Amino acid sequence: MISDKIKELREHAGYSQAQLAKRLDVTRSSVNAWEMGLSTPTTQYIVALSKLFHVSADYILGIKPDLSITMKGYTPEETALVLNLMKYIDNRR
Numbered sequence: 001m002i003s004d005k006i007k008e009l010r011e012h013a014g015y016s017q018a019q020l021a022k023r024l025d026v027t028r029s030s031v032n033a034w035e036m037g038l039s040t041p042t043t044q045y046i047v048a049l050s051k052l053f054h055v056s057a058d059y060i061l062g063i064k065p066d067l068s069i070t071m072k073g074y075t076p077e078e079t080a081l082v083l084n085l086m087k088y089i090d091n092r093r
Contacts, residue, residue, distance in 0.1 A: 003037040005060050009053040010035075024048055 010020050010031075017035070021028040024045060033039040041049065050057045058064035071079050 001037060002040055002061060003035050005062065006031075006041070006049065007035040009049070009055065009060070013053060023052060 010017070015023070017031045018028045021031045024031075026045070030039070030041075034041050046057050046060055049060055054069045056064060056068055056070075059068065069082070071082060074082070
């Protein structure tokens, strides 16, 4: 569910509901309503959440179960670092 994904991403990033609300320029009660499943963020906020947490909108919407990251805007060195970290983690399994 969208509500579970938003809460999971927020907690993983270490944001409180108030901090996430401030980043998105919404009220804390809006974030709480999203996480409780009482309301659903508009397309504008789905896009903002996907950019903030570096995941696809499909992931937030529950369409694509795999987590993915967007590396657009990373320097070549940052990209190499991320790919090396992923390779290291895969080799530990």
